[in-house]
Amino acid sequence: MANIYNSRPRVLSGIQPSGNLTIGNYLGALKQWVEVQRDYDCFYCVVDLHAITAGQDPVELRQKTRESAAMYIAAGIDPEVSTIFVQSHIPAHSELAWMLTCMAPLGWLQRMTQFKDKVGKQNQESIGAGLLNYPSLMAADILLYHADLVPVGDDQNQHLEFTRDLARRFNHLYGETFTLPSVMNPQAGARIMGLDNPTAKMSKSETSDNHAVFLLDDVSRARKKIMRAVTDSYRDIRFSDEPERAGVNNLLTIYQAIKDESREEIEGDFADKGYGDLKKAVAEAVVSTLEPLQARYNELMNEAGYLDSVLKLGREKASAVAEPTLKLAQDRMGFLAPS
Ligand code: TRP
Helix, strand or coil: CCCCCCCCCEEEEEECCCCCCEHHHHHHHHHHHHHHCCCCEEEEEECHHHHHHHCCCHHHHHHHHHHHHHHHHHCCCCCCCCEEEEHHHCCHHHHHHHHHHHHCCHHHHHCCHHHHHHHHCCCCCCCCCHHHHHHHHHHHHHHCCCCCEEECCHHHHHHHHHHHHHHHHHHHHHCCCCCCCEEECCCCCCCCECCCCCCCECCCCCCCCCCCCECCCCHHHHHHHHHCCCCCCCCCCCCCCCHHHHHHHHHHHHHHHHHCCCHHHHHHHCCCCCHHHHHHHHHHHHHHHHHHHHHHHHHHHHCCCHHHHHHHHHHHHHHHHHHHHHHHHHHHHCCCCCC
């Protein structure tokens, strides 16, 4: 599974430090990052360069970047096992992203559904070009580390496909350089939906009150949000793809992702129960996830210096991999090496 560059198969992933992390981020990404960290050489990045594609408040970006890194650790990523780093600390990301941007066909970029969705909501004249080039930066993140596997929610599969296509194009034009990454979607909970609108993915930037449970919500508030989740007027509790049953399906998906049980077991547990029981069980499961995570997070944020030392080490480890890859790509593209 490893490639010619790495002795151990490598994993890379990232989350934007914009908004507050939700249980969707935890169940759809962080939880899986933790589970794979002993089987792979893992690089987990706080993608602050991506966060500025939608505009940012400087004070908030800096704060959220620290909070995100602390949340990675609180969720169970061990900085002595995995590499935790900040994307902008490694200039190679920006440099390779530019080189890839120049090779990325405009047509491919314009076809990205995430771009189309985001642009659809805004005025074409005023959106930043970074939103269009976002996938080239993500490709740089992945290709710099010769990542074999990229754990992401399935909404990112198209960006992964783009990364592979771009890597293939580079290798074809300039000779074998990049490793083609594969996507790794979590088994359950790849896509946690909004509690208030279960047909749209739970988002940390959605502002309505009952949309998301945030990882730092106090537990009584988290409970309330789950108890208020949108359901339907049927009675039976089972997994379903039908759009009108999306609310119940989402609650079951959250439950399954936390409990790591099969669909059959879970449907069995709720066979003679009502929606109220389901919501209570989901709320308890969510609270039991949040409590230890929040305790660890608060410790970390009060432990002056520790987080900085983790990010410093992460920067060194990431740089040691990214720099040689950037040099190789620059050489292949024909840049004159500085003497
Ligand atoms: N685009 C990803 C998301 O929104 C975040 C991301 C940026 C990422 N770079 C990455 C994910 C590299 C995996 C690998 O979820």
